[in-house]
Amino acid sequence: MDQKQSPQRPRNEVRRLPERGVYDREVIHAILDEALICHVGFITDRGPVVIPTIHARVGDILYLHGSPASRMLRTVPDAEVCITATLVDGIVAARSTFHHSMNYRSVVVFGVPRVVTDPDERSAAFEAITEHVLPGRWTEARQPNDREDKATKLLAVTIEDASAKVRTGPPGDEDEDMNLDIWAGVIPLGVVAGKPVSAPDLKPGVEMSEAALRRTAGGSGTSTTES
Amino acid sequence: MDQKQSPQRPRNEVRRLPERGVYDREVIHAILDEALICHVGFITDRGPVVIPTIHARVGDILYLHGSPASRMLRTVPDAEVCITATLVDGIVAARSTFHHSMNYRSVVVFGVPRVVTDPDERSAAFEAITEHVLPGRWTEARQPNDREDKATKLLAVTIEDASAKVRTGPPGDEDEDMNLDIWAGVIPLGVVAGKPVSAPDLKPGVEMSEAALRRTAGGSGTSTTES
Numbered sequence: 176m177d178q179k180q181s182p183q184r185p186r187n188e189v190r191r192l193p194e195r196g197v198y199d200r201e202v203i204h205a206i207l208d209e210a211l212i213c214h215v216g217f218i219t220d221r222g223p224v225v226i227p228t229i230h231a232r233v234g235d236i237l238y239l240h241g242s243p244a245s246r247m248l249r250t251v252p253d254a255e256v257c258i259t260a261t262l263v264d265g266i267v268a269a270r271s272t273f274h275h276s277m278n279y280r281s282v283v284v285f286g287v288p289r290v291v292t293d294p295d296e297r298s299a300a301f302e303a304i305t306e307h308v309l310p311g312r313w314t315e316a317r318q319p320n321d322r323e324d325k326a327t328k329l330l331a332v333t334i335e336d337a338s339a340k341v342r343t344g345p346p347g348d349e350d351e352d353m354n355l356d357i358w359a360g361v362i363p364l365g366v367v368a369g370k371p372v373s374a375p376d377l378k379p380g381v382e383m384s385e386a387a388l389r390r391t392a393g394g395s396g397t398s399t400t401e402s
Numbered sequence: 403m404d405q406k407q408s409p410q411r412p413r414n415e416v417r418r419l420p421e422r423g424v425y426d427r428e429v430i431h432a433i434l435d436e437a438l439i440c441h442v443g444f445i446t447d448r449g450p451v452v453i454p455t456i457h458a459r460v461g462d463i464l465y466l467h468g469s470p471a472s473r474m475l476r477t478v479p480d481a482e483v484c485i486t487a488t489l490v491d492g493i494v495a496a497r498s499t500f501h502h503s504m505n506y507r508s509v510v511v512f513g514v515p516r517v518v519t520d521p522d523e524r525s526a527a528f529e530a531i532t533e534h535v536l537p538g539r540w541t542e543a544r545q546p547n548d549r550e551d552k553a554t555k556l557l558a559v560t561i562e563d564a565s566a567k568v569r570t571g572p573p574g575d576e577d578e579d580m581n582l583d584i585w586a587g588v589i590p591l592g593v594v595a596g597k598p599v600s601a602p603d604l605k606p607g608v609e610m611s612e613a614a615l616r617r618t619a620g621g622s623g624t625s626t627t628e629s
Contacts, residue, residue: 211490211591212504216443216452222482223450225443227508255449263438263593268614272532272543273550277439281454305499309589316499316584323500345601357543358611359601362536362618364438366490369590374572377586384585387495391589 203339206282207232210260211308211366215239217251224250230258231300231307235334237284238291238300243328251288251330258284258332266362269346270355276342278361284337288330297329311386430566433509434459437487438535438593442466444478451477457485458527458534462561464511465518465527470555478515479557485511493589496573497582503569505588511564515557524556538613 207213213230216223226247231238237258241248265278291297298319305313319327346359371387434440440457443450453474458465464485468475492505518524525546532540546554573586598614 211493212488212506214441214443214452214454214486214488216441216450216484218445218450222512223443223445223484225441225452225484225486225510227441227486227488227506229504257443257450257452259441259452259454261439261441261454266438266536266595266614266617268536268539268543268598268611270544271546271550272528272540273546273554275532275535275539275543277456277535279439279454283452285449301499305502308502308504309493309495312495312502313499316495316502317497317579317582319498319500323498327500345599345603348601352544353603354605355544356605356608358598358608358614359604360611360614361599361601362614363596363599364593365596366591367594368493369592371495371585371587371589372572373585373587374575376572376580378581378583381583381585384495384587387493387585387587387589390493 199339200334202280202341203282203284203334203337204232206262206280206339207237207260207284207334208307209280210262210282213239213258213260215247215251216257216259217247217254219246219250229304229308230260231303232334233299233303237286237332237334238304239288239330239332240300240304240327242326245328248328248330252290253287255285255287256332258286263364264343265364267342267346268358268360268362270348270352270357270359274346274348276346278342278344278363280339280341282337282339284332284334286332286334286336288332291329291331296331297324297327300329300331301327309386309390311389312384315384315386426566427561429507429568430509430511430561430564431459433489433507433566434464434487434511434561435534436507437489437509440466440485440487442474442478443484443486444474444481446473446477456531456535457487458530459561460526460530464513464559464561465531466515466557466559467527467531467554469553472555475555475557479517480514482512482514483559485513485559490591491570492591494569494573495586495589497575497579497584497586501573501575503573505569505571505590507566507568509564509566511559511561513559513561513563515559518556518558523558524551524554527556527558528554536613536617538616539611542611542613 267276
């Protein structure tokens with residue numbers, strides 16, 4: 176088996192439209208890194224629950240964090256989870272409504288999370304989570320103190336039982352529809368960051384965050400003084 | 403109980419940060435309508451699975467559709483599902499890394515889907531799904547024929563056991579951090595549609611879709627002839 180590919184076990188096998196299934200580890204990592212949030216599925220005594228949350232990847236490990244009191248973080252250690260991250264890249268408008276679709280990239284990761292207690296691993300994961308959402312922010316902001324560290328539960332899932340599913344390109348219409356006078360194509364979609372909005376109680380004279388400027392579309396990276 | 407609110411049963415109760423939990427039916431509907439996709443969680447014999455898919459709402463009913471062969475659509479009728487739709491509105495950059503967060507709006511719907519077989523309900527749901535993704539497209543495109551209708555499984559979930567969770571506004575930093583020389587604020591995020599890309603095999607002379615133009619940011623709605 177190619178070392179760069181996830182093992183194709185029955186559960187992570189992409190069942191429908193197998194041509195869209197990709198198992199390349201780099202593809203899986205890239206999708207997880209680009210997605211700002213993921214959706215975590217777990218089983219409660221009343222059925223399945225799916226919760227959106229922030230994640231970050233370090234190597235082959237996916238980290239989730241939150242309050243120790245959160246239902247998700249109380250429920251999932253030592254229980255199976257499914258973590259799904261999805262990027263929506265476009266609306267696929269076919270000649271037929273039937274062949275309308277989305278262009279997207281998604282990753283599904285299965286695993287049993289472990290609670291992370293090692294101080295070094297925790298610190299590296301907290302940095303990764305902050306940097307995932309806003310690259311460059313870890314060194315700009317005040318880093319966690321002991322009280323905040325104690326107030327954060329950290330879970331790790333090894334990215335092993337995982338797969339990606341990708342759709343790209345134009346619509347796939349029926350041959351019989353190709354001569355219809357109906358436009359077909361793709362409307363590209365993307366997430367765009369607007370101009371940073373300073374907190375109303377920002378200390379006068381504090382400079383705009385370089386990380387925020389870089390994150391913003393068309394952000395020049397030039398410092399501006401906010402007051 | 404206010405008729406406009408979902409019943410607050412134990413499962414849909416927002417446990418953490420209750421100030422972010424909202425149960426207003428109009429808020430729940432608006433989030434479901436704005437979200438292009440949702441994530442459906444269901445239980446398989448090997449654990450929880452979360453799959454992204456397109457949805458549409460008609461009144462108090464949420465529709466999901468797909469191939470009769472899809473694992474999700476084979477698994478979930480008569481079994482509990484959790485359908486979660488999330489809109490990411492901004493990155494919340496606090497002075498402390500601990501208080502970094504996201505502005506978002508999410509909805510969680512619990513239910514047991516039923517398979518929709520009634521022809522009128524099916525047709526209305528297919529229209530709603532097409533219109534959800536691309537308003538105005540249903541009447542532009544070729545609508546489903548009998549073969550396509552048979553090839554589409556349609557599930558309905560009543561939006562009853564549901565809740566929304568919303569975070570808006572600036573970061574909530576600790577009092578002791580307010581005098582730090584660290585920028586704090588929000589970087590707004592939104593989904594933007596680019597210029598429609600015509601299919602390479604588009605019939606010469608077919609006009610650009612009005613629906614696609616309206617969907618595109620800055621789209622004027624003016625027809626242009628593509629070739």
